[in-house]
Amino acid sequence: MSHTLMLGPVLDLKAAAPLQAEMLARRGQALEIDASAVQRLGGLCLTVLISAQRTWSDDAIPLHVSNRSQAFDDALSLFGAATRFDEPPLDEVNSI
């Protein structure tokens, strides 16, 4: 059963440390990240998300970003990471 983490609307400098803490608290569990409310995504929170993705992947536990808002997708494109969270890690990881 995967847990869902709802991302806040503004993922800027202020949000980076809390985001890390929230995700760390869910480490070891399959994680569904809901990005539907995201209005702004900054470089730091992107880093945290990438780090989480890497951590979960190495833990062989699924992590998936779903319900991406337009702003979230736009930001990923801007950062050159448009496809960064596209891969469906759930299946991939399950098959490992």
Add this chain to the structure above:
Amino acid sequence: MDELEEIKVTFFQECDELLGDLETGLLAMENGEGDSETVNSVFRAVHSIKGGAGAFGLDALVRYAHVFETLMDAVRGGRMAAEPALIRVLLRAADVLADQVTAARKGGEPNQEATVAMVAELERWIAGKGSSGEAGAAPEASPAAPSTVIDEDDVGFGFKPAAIALIEIEPEPAAETGPEGEQAPAPIEDLPPATVWTVTFKPAASLYAKANEAGRLLRELAHLGSVETELHDEAVPHLDVIDPEGGYLTWSVRVTTTEGERAVREVFDFVDGDCELSVTGEEPAPAIAPEAPTEEPFDLAALIATAKAAPSALPSHDPQGEPEAPKSIAAPPAEPASARPAPSAPTAPAARQGGGEPAAAQATIRVDPERIDRLIDLVGELVINQAMLAQRVSAHGFAPSSDVAMGLDELEQLTRGIQDSVMAIRAQPVKSVFQRMPRLLREVANQTRKQARLVMEGEGTEVDKTVIERLAEPITHMLRNAIDHGLESPDERIAAGKPAEGTVRLAALHRSGRIVIEVEDDGKGINRPRVRQIAIDKGLIPADSQLSDEEIDNLIFLPGFSTAGVISDISGRGVGMDVVRRSVQALGGRISISSTPGAGSTFTLSLPLTLAVLDGMVVDVAGETLVVPLTNIVESLRPKPEDVHPLGPEGAVLAVRDSFVRLVDIGCVLGFRKQPIAPDKGVILLVEGEDGVRSALVADGIHGQRQVVIKSLEANYRQVEGIAAATILGDGRVALIVDVDALVTAPRATPRAVETIPLAAE
């Protein structure tokens, strides 16, 4: 979130500086001194405020700054002429921006009406002249104007429609990694050939900490032309070890644009030192070639040196110009910086490394003023202590040439060096005070329906911070008076044969160890008969008193001279001038006025440069030890009896070379003794007052020169006429510091010298 609060405080501090720059730049433009760099600096100031405000979610501020910025951008891009009417609007827009910043700092709401009105006005300019003017005819200007595009990310949602109208001529802001043609507007074909720049940048943690955002930089790059962005996240560690506020990501962006390297680097202007940056051009456009040669000799030598030392470091600068930059990311910043190829090599990429200069960016530090104050206090104690030591050494009979005495001399020089350096830390240019004045002038001029221009001189004049803080109030008063009561209405001015616009000059300068502030207007001057009549009516002077013009002018400083009702009638000045004078005097300063009817008035304010230390002559007067500030003393001498001449019933003058100066017995003026001593029995200190008039102070004896630490008499006791402050001497006793100007102008300053001078001249 204390850290964030701290950053916010820093942001607002920077806002103050930026607002200052903004105003300075606009004023320079108004005076026709603005070159393109000035326009750029104005634009950058607004842009930076907007950027920082966005980071803190100060949406109202961002929205307003954005409209302002859009208009500035049109000016910067040459699509709008910086005509005087526009600059006046921009100046007022800057005032509103300052209000917005103030409101944001206090967490309150800015004046909505003023903001809405200003936004409407700015938008009228943007719409009226921006889009129907040259912008439409010359669309190639638009790629040069990255920031005209709204940064949705900065401003949240719901934007002003007028600003959006401009968007249509801009490239899409979104940095899709899609094909270039998708974003390049058709007119780009008419442009000079596009260059492909490979920008590699790695934000450091400090970039984010300063509320900058990598996304914004990427977006601005995207505004230059088409971009392909590649993210390198290999350095991102696991979640449990990551610093959530660290800089792990690196981007390499291929920007295809007609802009030169400068425009590309400009994107990173605000994050200089906070990121590793390299910009590599694939097809160097001729436009950038002239920039390079100046650095050629050094680079060539460095290149050779680098090649010899570390051949392996060079591959990323292969002449084939591999634009994808992962290699150069891996390379230490120093190599790309030095390995700059000569422009003569046609296929060589013009590599430059901005990241190699972070040290230069840290040119200033911010220090809590309290720490400096503490340091100054300590240095003050050190000076006192050093004086005590010197006194003890001499009391023990060491010869001046002895090791101890010489060591002490060196200590004294060191102490003085430390003191000067510490005081220099606290010294600030008066610019910070002057900067507020143009706005005051505009507001007062608007209120009084007068036209006024402010000319400022000597803004770089430095003075101790403690003095700076107290300068603002008197200057504000003097300036307000100059416009309100000094300048005539435009009609009156034209009738008097003057230009409709009045000029108010605000100047700061150093004069004889003090800072002098002058506020001069070219108005009608003081109506002396009127001022005199008012003083008589109010019982301040006897009706039959004979006053010189200067004395009449200075009547306005008398307490009780002015009331609001009277002031609005008279042509002179006087609103609260007695209050101003009192506050200035409390600082050991003086204020005076001179006026020429029909031509204007000048207020002169003089204050000590510092309220901490002074060099003084320690003298003996009637058994008391006093300190006379060295800055006032021209020379000291022992007069010959025949040089003393009686003057009038109770005065005396001293012949000094070819001139006569008035004799003033310090002891009499200060009430230490009833009868002055014979001048030839004492020592004469020839002093020069503020007005340049010399006087001869009579003291009993001189102890020598000493640097003394000023201890406020007002703060510890109360104000004493003729005494500026007190100090602690080497032996621990308190000595009074004489206020020379007050002494020589004091009513009792005329000693009854004649009676006691045994020999009259003859």
